[in-house]
Amino acid sequence: MLDTAKISAIFSSVKTASEIAKLIKNSTVPLKEEEIKLQMEELISMLANTEIELSEIHVMQKEKEAKILELEKILSEKDKLTFKEDMYWMENDNIPFCKDCYESNSKYNHLDSKQEGTDNLVRYYCNICDNNYCI
Numbered sequence: 001m002l003d004t005a006k007i008s009a010i011f012s013s014v015k016t017a018s019e020i021a022k023l024i025k026n027s028t029v030p031l032k033e034e035e036i037k038l039q040m041e042e043l044i045s046m047l048a049n050t051e052i053e054l055s056e057i058h059v060m061q062k063e064k065e066a067k068i069l070e071l072e073k074i075l076s077e078k079d080k081l082t083f084k085e086d087m088y089w090m091e092n093d094n095i096p097f098c099k100d101c102y103e104s105n106s107k108y109n110h111l112d113s114k115q116e117g118t119d120n121l122v123r124y125y126c127n128i129c130d131n132n133y134c135i
């Protein structure tokens with residue numbers, strides 16, 4: 001989550017850096033070399049802090065973008081998912097998913113199928129939870 005404290009720290013660092021630069025630029029009296037060096041060191045420190053804070057925010061932003069893509073993918077998949085014959089079916093996919101695995105862990109586990117016996121029923125088996133289905 002984007003930390004408002006980090007943003008406040010950036011504004012504070014930029015403001016301080018700006019004030020130091022104005023102090024040096026607008027000085028009506030000649031500044032001593034030592035004083036200028038001291039002010040420049042503080043200015044550089046403020047800019048370095050700003051750079052660090054911005055890079056942390058950049059990383060957080062990238063993490064958020066990745067999370068948004070992941071959630072959009074989940075939402076998109078849910079739109080294509082239907083529930084029938086006690087199993088979940090994805091659009092354009094002839095192999096169903098295990099209901100129990102999906103509902104308990106949100107996992108899409110394709111079921112294995114076998115046509116056994118003379119009843120023409122297809123039996124589906126989940127290799128993860130050992131559940132079985134029959135249609």
Ligand SMILES: [Zn+2]
Binds near residue numbers: 100101127
């Ligand atoms: Zn399962």
